[in-house]
Amino acid sequence: MLDKVSTSPRKRTAKWLGAAAVAALIAGGAVESGLVAPSPAHAELRSMSQPVQNVPSFADVIDQVKPAVVAVKVKVQNVADRDDDGDGQQFSMPDLPPGHPMERFFRQFRDQMPGRGDRGPRQERPRQFGQSLGSGFFISADGYVVTNNHVVDNGSEVQITMDDGKTLDAKVIGTDEKTDLALLKVEGKDFPYVRLAGQKARIGDWVVAIGNPFGLGGTVTAGIVSAQHRDIGAGPYDDFIQIDASVNKGNSGGPTFNLAGEVVGVNTAIFSPSGGNVGIAFAIPSSTVESVVASLKDKGSVTRGFIGVQMQPVTKEIAEAIGLKEPKGALVAEAIKDSPAAKAGIRTGDTIIAVDGQTINEAKDLSRKVATVAPGKSLSLTLWREGKERTVTLEVGSQPKGV
Structure with a gap:
């Protein structure tokens, strides 16, 4: 779930900025009037004839997609109320379920706040029965709905409310904690739905x-x-x-x-x-x-590929030490015993620089690539070992639970 919103406006800052802006405009006008002669009338007409840049309207898009968006209401058990740290600070932890993958990110930021370290560990409130609210959207006319895993986690009952106010019971088809996604299903047909974009959005879109x-x-x-x-x-x-x-x-x-x-x-x-x-x-x-x-x-679940290596990033210093021209790839810290990697001869100190010919720039690239490969399929890995490239082929395993 997401953070609370503080509704306290910063009036003094706004007034100061407003005064500064007016002063800047007055000063600018004074300088300009002292250096530039008044423009003739036709110059003003020419300026007014310049095309006005249109501000985009989202109304047509909203009319098209809004009926497919739903509110998700979940009856949950044993969820801690963690919206407020109770320490007088401005930071609020998101209302995430225990063990949620994003909890560490927000907790780390909170602990780094000035004065936080001398107050000791934060005390959790008693767990209680409650309700979780979230959002979702139809992806098919036959009632499949996408939402977050943390919205429905620990839920005993799930309902969706459509844009027209109709409320329907929903069934959880499957969840994936690692990506925080969940798929729901409601009974019925001819639901309004939206499509996933085939191309990724660009910065500035x-x-x-x-x-x-x-x-x-x-x-x-x-x-x-x-x-x-x-x-x-x-x-x-x-x-x-x-x-x-x-x-x-x-x-x-x-x-x-x-x-x-x-x-x-x-x-x-x-x-x-x-x-x-x-x-x-x-x-x-x-x-x-x-x-x-x-x-x-x-x-109902996600099966990910697994090769069984513990890895670390390749820094500039490591690249120089092992003879790589640039810091790239994933340095193998350990090949887990009896894993596909160990069976293929991969060992500590190897650097995996490509998978099926695709360059591995960072260690996390290897995790993502391997995860998309179905267990049982063959994978070709390009290694950097002792100053030379080597290629090994292995059969991808299934990622164990808890990894």
């Missing part, structure tokens, strides 16, 4: 987020794609889109659209040192959603 923040269903906000491939420390599969559209608690699981009405991401977290929206939100990219949802629909 306009986006529209629709969801159920604080229970206000059908709320629309807009912004741009601020960054790509964000790693927030949630795990080896971090590859988030960063957007500046306003995203709040209750938006979890809701879609972010491009101007073609396609889903480019699923909103899952915000960064909020003040407890309110600061224009930094993270969405799971549509490419990840597509592959995970297909697996959940097919078998």
Whole structure:
């Protein structure tokens, strides 16, 4: 779930900025009038005839996609109320379930706040029975709905509320904790639905987020794609889109659209040192959603490939020491006993620089690539060992639980 919003405006800052802006305008006008003679009348007409740049309207896109967006209400058991740290600080931990992959990221930031370290460990409130609110969206006419795993985790009952106010019971088809995605199903047909974008959004593209923040269903906000491939420390599969559209608690699981009405991401977290929206939100990219949802629909879970290596990044110093021209690849710290990697002869000190001919730039690239390969399939790895390239072929295993 997402952080609370602080509603306290900073009036003094706003007034100061306003005064500064007026002063700048006055000063600018004074300087200009002292150096430049008044322009003739035809110059003013020429200036007014310049084309006015249109501000985009999102109305047509919203009319098209909003009926497919739903509010998700979950009856949950044993969920700790963790919205407020209770220490008088402005930071609020997101309302995430225990063990959620993003919990470490937000906890680490909180612990680094000034004065935090001398107050001792934070005390959790007693667990209680409650309700979880989130968002979701239809991806098919026969009732499949995508949302976040942390929205439905520990849920005993799940309901969705459509844009027209109709409430329907939903069944959890499958969840994937590692990517924080879940697939629901409601009975019925001819539901309005939206499509996942086939191409990733570009930095600077306009986006529209629709969801159920604080229970206000059908709320629309807009912004741009601020960054790509964000790693927030949630795990080896971090590859988030960063957007500046306003995203709040209750938006979890809701879609972010491009101007073609396609889903480019699923909103899952915000960064909020003040407890309110600061224009930094993270969405799971549509490419990840597509592959995970297909697996959940097919078998209710996600099976990932596994080769069995502990690895670390290749720094500039390591690259120089082992004779690589540039820091790239994944340095093998250990090949787990009896794993596919160990059986293929991979050993500590090897650097995996390519998989099936595709360059591995960072260690996390290897994790992502291997995870997409079905167990039982062959994989060709290019190694850097003792100053030379070597190629080994192995059979991919199935990722054990808890890895």
